Amino acid sequence: MNYHIYKESPFQTIISFHKLIEILEQIATTDTMYRADYAKAILKEIEAIPQLKNGITDYADIKKYELIIQHLLADLFPTALTHNEIKAVTIPFQNFTFNYTERFKNILANAGSDFDMSIRNFDAHQFYINNCCLILKAYYKQNIDFNKPFFYDIPDKNGVIYHYRILYNADFMEIIPTEKAVSLTQEDIDLLIDNYNAIDLWKEKFPEGSWILKGFGIITLFDATTENAISILKTNLIKSDIKKISSTVEIENIFKSIFKIENLHFGFVIYNSEEKKFIRPKQYKNDIKSFIMSDTEQIDCGNPFFGCSFNNLLENSEPFVISNVEQFALLPGSEIMGQHLLHQNIKSCVFAPILKDDKLLGIIELVSEKARELNSVNATKLDLILPYLVDTIERYNTDKQHQIEAIIQREYTTIHPSVYWKFKQESEKYFDTLNHTKDYILKEIIFKEVYPLYGQIDVKSSSNFRNKTVKEDLKKQLSMLLDIVSTENEISKLMLLEQRKFELQSQLEQLNEPLRADTEQQIQRYIETEIHPLLKNPKSSPETKKREALYFENLDEKSGMFYHERKKFDNAMAIINKKLANILDQKQVEAQQIYPHYYERFKTDGVEHNLYIGASITPSKPFDILYLHNLRLWQLQTLCEMELEHHYLKTSLPYELDVTSLILAFSSPISIRFRMDEKRFDVDGTYNARYEIVKKRIDKAHIKGTLERITEKEKITIVYSHSQEESEYLKYIKYLQFKNILEPEIEQFEIEDLQGVSGLKGIRVKVKNTQKKSREKISYQDLLNELN
Template structure:
């Protein structure tokens, strides 16, 4: 509520029609309302008494006629009397309803605050229909309407009865649906109380200046109004003139502005349809369709990176496959001109492109497309279409000027909200995703958002990439399980030995049979561990030491001061977090960690550069060593053309990277606390396969029974041995390349020959047959020795020259 004090006795009050939170004990209008023509007749009498003027000569005959119709004077309890005496009523009302405007005005005269229409123009009746029923229903159901009328009545009492000059502005907005089109029109209802007289029953309630100020300060406090001015003391006689002004455009624009500020205003299909409905009201086109599309910065990336918001004509096209299809179309014109473009009748358009024909397929015969800008940057387009030719034209398209900024802001915000929602879904459903396939997961997340509009429990679609080529590599720490067990054995023996020293020292000072028995058990554990470590031995021995040995130390410390020092040294030798001896295991795990970091770090650095050749999926896992998997193919990329040349590049790249890893792991060996050896292999497969993202495991896996063999090979080939021998395939300083078909070997021999010439590899290589593995037979291998003395400042070949290298190798093979 705004109150402006313009002078000492005049206030201007605006309520903006907001009465939320107002306490109202009334279920209906609390004042008595009496329909009467008396105030209007009084106007005519004043005119008749103004002698010597034309209006007097007009008024006197009217009053003479009224003398013969006494039922029109005083309270009108029977409204049908107005129809009965229609001629004289028309004359009386002519001072309010100008004849020249009769068919243009949206006007009615109603009982004071009762909405009982006694007289109205044809246009009012046409628009509002059975207006009394509609408005009475609104009155009874709408608290705001009741509160507004009551406050309006009290303000009139202050003006008329207490002589306060108050301007009270509280217009009502009324929406009505067209029976034929279903479109909503909005009208502002303004009320003129000129012909209302207020009657006071009995003594006028006293009202001092302070009370008036109090009422005006809190004008919506109905309890205070009724306390000072009881409703039963006042009656309203006469009629109110109601003027309806069509404000559809202003109201719809206001509602659109409010709606577009709401979160997900254009992402939610329900809200999107609401926006479409309001645009239909604004343009007065019941079949109008709305489309919105967010565009990439580069127009030539529209097909790949554009997206519809809610709905869009441009992304409903059935046969659009290239940005070239948009050449010379209405969309390209919009982009070039930077302003709306309208085709009033697409069917009669002489230079239709594929795009305009696609619009016709969607049933759109009249279209307007407008660019959406945010901070001078093109971010999308707004589309309006109608199935009727000429519905959209340069005249009604002017209305776009009022809505484009609103939609621009909403599109910008909604794209940001959508991206945020997409990232949240990916994080929840899929965790971290490799950048090469992020586009596919964003699409799946976007589709999930749309599906959840219809079904809250919808799940993310299955993500499958068909016909991708796999590459697999493993750098394994040789005999890591054996060395780990030996480290554990060494630490346990050392731990038990330290405990035995404490116990034996205590026995030398004070002979106790229990200590002798404890020493015996410790020796037994030492002997058992030296003979071999079984599952569960480590845990059982640690429990034995803590529960049965160390529990006696507190008592032993009291036997002799020298034992106290010995116990202190024992505890100091243990790891404070594990409470056990942790030396050899620590050396082993630190050595493993260093090797893994060197391998993983080199893979990450090299892989980042390899993406320059062609985008591909890459993953790695650390165990006792590092394994990596690569997938490359057309289905993995969104906007690039795959060629087998890129696959060959990547295969050559993998051998180079693995040879670098062999050298690096060999170089760091002298600096390791335990000089661990590493062995390296590559699995070759020419046949493409399909991979599926497993939502439960949050990782990719091969899809289909036929492709399972590849997964089996990955898990078992590191244990492969050469046929007819017990020699392991993988050996330190070498790279084993496992294959199934001779054509796979032929391709890799070319790479080996090239890398030998470049100094990466030693000049000889081995061709080997492998013993059958469980579930896999017929495997062979190429095994090469890495040149450990090779020095290359760049470490890797120039990736930009990779294509030339492959083509050169192909040419040599053909010769």
């Protein structure tokens, strides 16, 4: 055993038995003969060693006079209690002890020679100040309660940690000031007790070695292992962040202390009541084990693996205890479960339900490598632990639910952070009236006087490309079926096969014509009802069966059709949308710094976005029209970056798809309303409907007097209706030309009249993409990996 002695102290420590000797001298003069004779004998024995009364400063002398000290302390350490009490002589707060009872000796012997005898969570700083507080209480008579619980954590020979509460008896000590001692006023004392952590101040008022601590203390240890281990576990489990809970090893050590079992192991699973499954909780630090599930992530509670073993646990919510797994594995219906446990070297175990309001939250697993170490008797100790586990698992489930709701709001709804305050405000009003008799009707969320900005970047001729890929897949599928039918017909000479061959040939020729809306569905229905049943003929030739197997390998699992070219096209569209949407989302973070505004985007055959800015959306910040102009310039520049990104991206795709870009400038403020049925914002009222009409019809419009679309590949088209909008955007274009982002040429034109809308004009300008961009070539496979 190693002692840790603190060197700095306000005390000069003198181990002295003078107070005990004075008591013996009084007993020696009494009339009680046997007590007097005993006291006289002890006094005579120590007469030749005056330092026992005057004081010992060299701790080595303690060992020298060990036997005599033991006789001197016999009244305080009765032989009859030596195997029961955990007791020794000590100096308060100092890790130095001697004259142990037999039980204390055995505890230290089992701890081993390498054990460090030190107070838990106690350092030199606390040691110094606690000694000073001892002086304040004993000498200055201050009512200071400074004795917090102290513990020794001592392992036994098997490594199980025992926790002992330390109790001090200072009846045989006295505190004496030296000439170095500082005389303290009440103001000094008040200053000290208000500054516990100011070590320099304490050392100033109590200089090192300025007081004498004379005598000895008695330390008594109380075995508080179970209570203390539960307290440590509780402290661990109440941490706000469940990911900061200690590792499995540390938790296992706590359970080992509670159950006093060396090779005890701990596991845990969560119960999903909706799916009736056990699930391993990945959110825990270092992934807590599960001996029920082993390496499986989740398992159905109705799995035959459990047999009838868990019925009592699941139905009656009672612990399932196996004191002897080897015998359990021999019982009918328990063989699989028993062998599963034995394979993990588990010989006894306890599976206890964690319940909240009679609802099963999870199962705590305790297992041992020895039979009968865990049993129904010591399993009752779990009653002390389970309440804290219930709170932890309930908090875990609540936190998880909150995170899921946050994800749903972020990923699946259109409640943007800029307008969240309005929804929260209305929801709080609704919540506050839930317990009132009068029903509260949720008010509609409306933002008035906001300026709209709309933009899109669209894949050009995407419908034509999609139809082309559909045709190619259908042709390949029909050709392969035609080949199979022709081969089988040559062998069997069946007239029905000849007819099917004719029908397949006709449908193949039909695909040379423009694709009709129902062509794909008609061909798919024909193949499924007329051709596929023929391919299941068990009398088919080996050659035909080989071709049929190859055909079915090429079918898509979901659609039952060929999906090769369409898949490449869909992937190309998904890659374009993801790349362009990422740029827009990243740039939006910057745009919100200009002035907080509402933002939403949609992925179609390209990426669309709506922006709304105004004082009603951000009432906490004064609005100026300057912010609108700033946002318009941001929008134009962002579309330029998206165009440029696509230019360098398209060469890596299986289809070289072009995009067109469009901005709609609208200077009149409008109102937007949250549509509860659609869970999205839309313009409010017929007065603002013109903006929505223009937005929906403009991208297919033509330049007035021509058949040319207003949008063109690698160019950005700006649609407007007022001269001030034209002047504003021409300034932005000129600025971006100066920054070498746009080409010098600017096209301006009138737009054909749309249904219900006339007088629109347009500006079109090409994004500069002739400069070589310093970037590494990305392969199509890399893009697919990124997509997935």
